[in-house]
């Protein structure tokens with residue numbers, strides 16, 4: 188190890204010169220291989236074995252890891268985008284129980300799917316999930332095995348589905364079919380950025396290309412399912428955003444440039460965040476004791492196709508007790524309770540019984556407002 192660090196030290200001058208080109212020209216004897224000709228960095232079997240041993244001991248038991256069913260893995264991947272595993276688990280189990288096959292999901296109404304998705308946010312994922320299920324059933328109807336439509340099993344077919352990007356297609360292809368495609372989620376971006384000391388933002392078009400090129404070379408083509416699972420789990424459990432002293436017990440430590448250079452905790456780098464937009468909503472909750480009014484969000488805006496109480500937008504001098512933060516918007520909300528004898532005639536609204544409100548998919552903010560109002564009686 189001493190000679191390894193000495194080597195890195197002597198090379199640091201040249202590395203700084205090369206930093207702009209993003210690739211660190213470092214040779215790590217016996218641990219990883221750098222090919223200066225192709226500018227690639229690969230793990231050798233020793234590092235891979237350490238990674239796999241670590242995974243074997245530390246990985247979480249998760250239902251979507253216990254199956255090789257493409258449909259179930261696809262569901263889990265879509266649900267887990269932008270969602271914590273603990274929260275995603277509940278939704279995953281609910282979806283596979285209610286719609287155990289892609290045909291079952293395709294036969295559901297979009298409103299039912301949105302209703303099951305309620306509370307998970309990013310509702311375009313649910314709409315795309317449903318659209319893709321219909322597309323699969325239509326395009327695969329000639330391919331049936333044991334009475335079930337065969338789920339698409341090539342990267343290209345998967346990538347062509349609504350809502351399926353490079354990452355999701357790679358994840359399904361490798362986890363379900365053990366095909367040699369990388370699965371780069373946020374955890375893997377972090378591990379690769381630190382491992383290779385890349386200080387280029389990973390969330391730009393160029394950054395994504397760069398990271399993909401790197402992971403293509405790191406990928407263990409003989410065991411892609413195991414490799415992707417291990418890299419994702421290492422990022423989720425060990426090489427976490429707040430690093431602490433994790434490097435000291437990391438299976439990749441001997442090949443990690445971020446650790447050797449002392450830069451790991453500063454990585455990965457993101458592009459500057461866009462400015463957050465503030466919006467002010469006033470919900471008008473009408474009630475005659477048994478009925479209320481709701482409206483369907485039709486505009487291509489947040490919460491498209493969800494239901495809410497009639498809402499007006501704009502800031503007033505009143506206080507807005509609810510704050511709800513989305514990725515690029517900060518919403519401030521309040522509500523006004525209107526006790527009426529007869530429901531007003533407001534365009535775009537429908538009158539429903541209070542007891543039926545649960546049948547409609549509502550945004551999380553609407554649910555919070557409702558919860559508070561019910562607690563106040």
Ligand code: SF4
Pocket residue numbers: 378381382425426427433434435437438439440443445446451
């Ligand atoms: S050595 Fe540290 S920075 Fe490098 S991969 Fe391991 S935990 Fe992450």
